[in-house]
Amino acid sequence: MNPKEIITKIQELLITNNLDAYIIPSTDPHQSEYVANHWKAREWVSGFTGSAGTLVITKEIAGLWTDSRYFLQAEQQLIGSGIELFKMKVPHSHPYIDWLKNNLKENSKVSFDGKLFSVSLTKMIESSLTDYNIKIESNHDFIKPLWKNRPSIPTNNIFIHDIKFAGKSSIEKISQVRSIMIEKNVTCHILSSLDDIAWLFNIRGNDVKYNPVVISYALITLDNAFLFIDKNLDDDIKETFKKNNITILPYSKINDRINEFCKNQTILLNPSKINNCIFRSIPSSCKIIEDVNITTTLKATKNATEINNIKEVMVRDGVALTKFFYWLENNILQETITELSVDKKLQFYRSQQKNFVGLSFGTISAYNSHGAIVHYEPTKKTDVELMKEGIFLIDSGGQYLDGTTDITRTISLAKPKQEAINNFTLVLKGHINIASLKFPYGTKGYQIDILARKFLWDNYKNYGHGTGHGVGSFLNVHEGPQGISPNASSTLNINFEEGMLTSNEPGIYIENEYGIRIENLILCEKDKDTEFGKFMKFNTVSLCYIDKSLINIDLLSKDEIKWLNDYHKTVYEKISPFLNNDEKEWLKEKTKSL
């Protein structure tokens, strides 16, 4: 069937079910950032392949809401589908709710598949529409009967994440979760976010692109740990689970089992992670405590093993990056180098490193004006050749068995213009301002975000994204609970804790010209106890030179120059032992003191 035909079928289903609108989102039952093909229903119905977008179908029309990074692509892919494109101003927002309010009559019914909507989003839709006497029905799956040849839910093998990487056994982690449950007066904890589950059970898989997670649910009580997965398990894995007192149940049984096990329980769940279908299966005798998952905070504060590992991973990732940039500088115009080929080459260098598994996200390889598109990912259609001029931005990361990386460098491919140099320097000043911060324990991400922007603001400039996100340990490259952003609502009560790994990535984007971003990962460490309380600091763990040809030294303070020189000294010391002589000489120059 083509989009037009599918939409007609859905409209027929609306009529037979006495409904007025059907919403199809981009996510899966786990609120994942990257979803398995099985859940790409919005793509299947509309033909639009972008990662973010919501399709709304009424009896009369179908509309797709997506954000600026996909406007062009959506316009092209929707041709002939009869689907109208609605342009979203703010990514991750839900303007289609307002549209429904304004376009449906009173007493209309809006429907969707509750598995694909978080409890929070469902509540938000409901409370917005109630005022207009529009009801919601969240138990309609129109996709299942229509989608023949649908890819099945992944059943790829899983593997145990060795304790030499994880640092703590699953049994230890579960017991830690339980003691916090007892503190919080909670008897049951439902988990549906895949990275939380992978962390807790020390399992990994490749059900989803970029995130080494396993399609699963979990239910932790004070006596039992239930893992809901559909996998053929090797005997040794079965043995491990058994030894750790973990009960394996079928993935599809989560709702039934919650309904059965959870009578009269006090249940902790994260309403922005748990889907509404699970929520509805909770017996009414239960008391619900809404909070961040216990696992999310434990997972974010890396243990000593994970910290040692990530520091070693950073050396290997840095070696790959250095070899890549050396190759790029020496081969540009000698051979045809494009945004896409660059991505392949960098992946090749990473793949030469120990414990490399794959990329941690789709590489943003962006030449000149493409760099100004914040989430640009080159495709065959947009790919361009790199020339000896202008600015090249590359944001990439690797999954290694012992850690996850995420790094952005912006380099000049020829003598840069003064304006670009000044902008780069302002971004660098913001980056250093975060990296060198000392702060009292209790400080939150929303407090420090301005430090990355202040020098841009002084020059009436700014950037439109957050400054940092948490990073997993051989897990998702984007994880909570901490972050660095001007938006306080998601980190309202989240202190920076020892062991949290966060990105530090200010930037600036000049439309139609270039983008600049400098990103390292920073590890939160204790600095010292003082009469004003405990102070914390960040330790920059990413290791790759920062392009000095883009720096205006006159704009840097003495302390900033010292930070950069110290950083470059560390980069050279840690990376050079793994380079050949030519590369070593080259890196010496790149990291020479200002």
Added chain:
Amino acid sequence: MNPKEIITKIQELLITNNLDAYIIPSTDPHQSEYVANHWKAREWVSGFTGSAGTLVITKEIAGLWTDSRYFLQAEQQLIGSGIELFKMKVPHSHPYIDWLKNNLKENSKVSFDGKLFSVSLTKMIESSLTDYNIKIESNHDFIKPLWKNRPSIPTNNIFIHDIKFAGKSSIEKISQVRSIMIEKNVTCHILSSLDDIAWLFNIRGNDVKYNPVVISYALITLDNAFLFIDKNLDDDIKETFKKNNITILPYSKINDRINEFCKNQTILLNPSKINNCIFRSIPSSCKIIEDVNITTTLKATKNATEINNIKEVMVRDGVALTKFFYWLENNILQETITELSVDKKLQFYRSQQKNFVGLSFGTISAYNSHGAIVHYEPTKKTDVELMKEGIFLIDSGGQYLDGTTDITRTISLAKPKQEAINNFTLVLKGHINIASLKFPYGTKGYQIDILARKFLWDNYKNYGHGTGHGVGSFLNVHEGPQGISPNASSTLNINFEEGMLTSNEPGIYIENEYGIRIENLILCEKDKDTEFGKFMKFNTVSLCYIDKSLINIDLLSKDEIKWLNDYHKTVYEKISPFLNNDEKEWLKEKTKSL
């Protein structure tokens, strides 16, 4: 009756009413910061005269919770009362709730007078205690029958705040409120915060110390404006109200009238301002929208008249301050000058200025170690003489018909120690960092707070209070909705708007030695439109020299020195025309460029 006798009576009332605990807070039915004597029940029962404290009486014991600024005072004042002192770690918190949880049996009943508890606090108490099967009854006034000779609710005269000060007529303001009510789909707005009501109706009074407000409630519908006051009104005031279509009703009738007028209404109210007794009187047919009062935001964004006025007030307030500091420097040790006499002298200089009405809060006149007590107010018992040594901090403000001031200066009374100089300079750098900030529209107070602390943090130092609060226009010296604080929850959605007047007051406090704080008021203004959006800036409007003898110039950047020199130039230009020759010469020296 003495405290012991009153508490015994209350314990008898607990028994006859089958209750287990009674809570007496420090506030009034309007959640005022300063309350009329009529509502000082906690003081009457306990003998403790501090501004903040909560008394809890069970059948067995009575306890008073207060914060560190009152520990000493409470210990002394509670002697012989039989009341136990509980020391609060965090001001404005409610640790007595946990105490009740841990000390009452299941099925106990906690009671209080709902008029004195906001809807938010009542909900918080209720939800905390429910888990422990403890119920609340919020309709018990035990004070009324017991307190003979109780001061009556103030019935002082009120006066109209002239349009030449207010800038907008009451009728204009009410119509502005109504258009926002229509936007928000609201048909009724209940106001109980006294400054909101005084602002809306352009009335002022002196029912409460420091705040020129009138004891009142108000109810705004799309057609009517009801003002609930018990006052003998002059004919011209009656006329004004009539002309503006404002209906006067008795103060005590608020609950009845809400119950009567508000059937089937959609009511906007601020749950942290409205008391629980009013809330309970709202008919169940109503829909409640909880939000900041519409008036609070309108009041905070000063109009052109108010802005012109405050700038003129600042000149007069600055003249009074300059004459005061000149007198202090030239008379110290010549006559006996104490913390209390200093306060009187400064008030004298302010009273010489046009339109002066009174102080805007109790002066913090704090010599040496007293300065380290953040909310120190000298009393006859604590008063000390100022000598030619050490550090003197004075935080004071005036109410003028045309505006409200709030300013802190810290001066050295002799050659200061290097450590104090360095600390003062770090505080000054933070102050300048806020004062000179340029920021994109949409920036919130919690984002910028760190700018005032960063230099202290760099040196492992900090201060334990917020950086700024809103200031009224001949109204409360503390007003919302904006503020500058590391705590984001109260300003989560509050942008800095053009016309908002906010304090900028970083500090540092060295226990048993001294306190340093530098406070000016800053007015938010539009800077300019840029390709990165609209940018805003602050304009420092307070006018008084900053003590250069406490500055280590080596710690200041070129830009910071320029800011200070520019500021001092403005101070001299605006203040000197109102000084005699000696004072003028002296100020010239105090404001000479670094």
